[in-house]
Amino acid sequence: MSLIVDSHCHLDYDGLADHLPDVLKRCDGAGVGLVLSISSRVKHFPKLLALAEAHENVFCTVGTHPHNAHEELDVTVADLVRLTDHPKVVGLGEAGLDYHYDLSPRDAQMTGFRNHIAAARETGLPLVIHTRQAEDDTARVLEEEMKRGAFKAVLHCFTSQQWLAERGVDLGLYVSFSGILTYKNAEDLRAAAKALPIDRLLVETDAPFLAPIPYRGKDNEPSFVVKTLEQLAHVRGVSRDVMAQHTSDNFFRLFDKVPMPLSFKVSA
Numbered sequence: 001m002s003l004i005v006d007s008h009c010h011l012d013y014d015g016l017a018d019h020l021p022d023v024l025k026r027c028d029g030a031g032v033g034l035v036l037s038i039s040s041r042v043k044h045f046p047k048l049l050a051l052a053e054a055h056e057n058v059f060c061t062v063g064t065h066p067h068n069a070h071e072e073l074d075v076t077v078a079d080l081v082r083l084t085d086h087p088k089v090v091g092l093g094e095a096g097l098d099y100h101y102d103l104s105p106r107d108a109q110m111t112g113f114r115n116h117i118a119a120a121r122e123t124g125l126p127l128v129i130h131t132r133q134a135e136d137d138t139a140r141v142l143e144e145e146m147k148r149g150a151f152k153a154v155l156h157c158f159t160s161q162q163w164l165a166e167r168g169v170d171l172g173l174y175v176s177f178s179g180i181l182t183y184k185n186a187e188d189l190r191a192a193a194k195a196l197p198i199d200r201l202l203v204e205t206d207a208p209f210l211a212p213i214p215y216r217g218k219d220n221e222p223s224f225v226v227k228t229l230e231q232l233a234h235v236r237g238v239s240r241d242v243m244a245q246h247t248s249d250n251f252f253r254l255f256d257k258v259p260m261p262l263s264f265k266v267s268a
Contacts, residue, residue, distance in 0.1 A: 002244035003033035003264050004229055005251040006222040007176055008094075008128065008156050008204035011037040011058065012048045015208035015219040023221050024055060030223035031244075033057060033263050036255065038094050038128055038156075040065035042075045045083060052088040059258055063093040066130055067103040069112035080119035090257040092120045093128035094156060097141075100133040110141070117145045117153075126152035126254050129173075135164045146171050152254060157206050162192040169200050174254050176202035179212030179220065182231045194235045202254070203228045203247050 006027075010016065016023055027035060037060045039048055045062050052060040062083045064072040080092060095116035097109050113129075120127035131138040138160075145151065154174040158165055165175045177193055180186055193201070203225050205211075211220035212227040233243035252260050 001031060002241045003248060004031055004203070004225060004244045005034045005036070005248050006032055006205050006207070006225040007036050007154070007202040007247075007251050007255075008038050008178075009035060009207040009220075009222050010040065010209075011035065011207075011222075012044070012051055013208050016221060017051070020051070020055075023223070024058075026221065026223040030226050032222050032225055033261060034059070034251075034258070035222045036060070036090070036251075036258075039063045040094065041068050042072055042079070042083070049086065049088060057261060059088050059090045059255075061091040061093055061128055062089055063095050063116055063128070064112050065094055066096050066098045066109040066112065067101065069095075069104040070108040071104075073108060073111060075115070077115050077118045077122070080116065081122050084119070084123050084125055087257075089125075090255050091126045091128055092116050092123070094130045095127065096130035097134035097138055098130060098132045099137075110137070113141060114145065117141070117151055120153065121145075121149050121151040124152070125257060126154060126174075128156050129153050130156060131160060131164070133160075135160050139164055139167050142168065142171055142173070154202060154254060156204060157210070158192070159189060162188070162195065165192050165196055169196060174200045174202055174250060176204045177228060177232060178204050178206045179210045179216070179224065179228050181228055181235075182213040183216070184213075190231075190235050193232055198236060198246050199250060201232065201247055202250055203232060 157178040207220035
């Protein structure tokens, strides 16, 4: 049986951090062999890094969520680059644009987004992109910045219009689907997941948020990524194991700083 990667969660958040050993034990039982815990505030990064250091199959990123962009405008590209100089730090972000909540001024979000892109370009590490109701500006920034020099990235927890995913793939990006893919009213999202190239797809939980069916309404956790994977496999018309192999291979291709555990190699 092929092992699965949860490519995006927040193990340092309330709901997961307080009972982390049990959470990770349930990952083992569900066949989730690796977890990437995503940074949302650079000022909280030491706690996240310590968590990753304590667990062999947990890795992390460093960055500032767009909701918090105005709080960390003093974080420079050089700061981000320096903080990636650790074997457990395998990406940047999450950063991007969120015009749904607008919790941070849009100019601050834009500054943070472009700074994280610059750090991704300089380090060669992938950027985890958060975008919500900001399709036009996200596409424009990606196209402008790619012209300045290529960088790797993933559109995480994708819920935008299909054309943005297609534009991202054309620019070399990956697209990650969360438990929202399992929701009854997510027909458009399932259509996008069916249409995109299979070698650009990832799965994630965004835990402790967005628990998939049948866990909706509960705190999400990395082991629940199996339900999203099963839905994605159904949409693509392939087996669970085939989809697990594709999404894991895609993860290690994008996040190539992550050493592939022997357990994944055996299942290949």
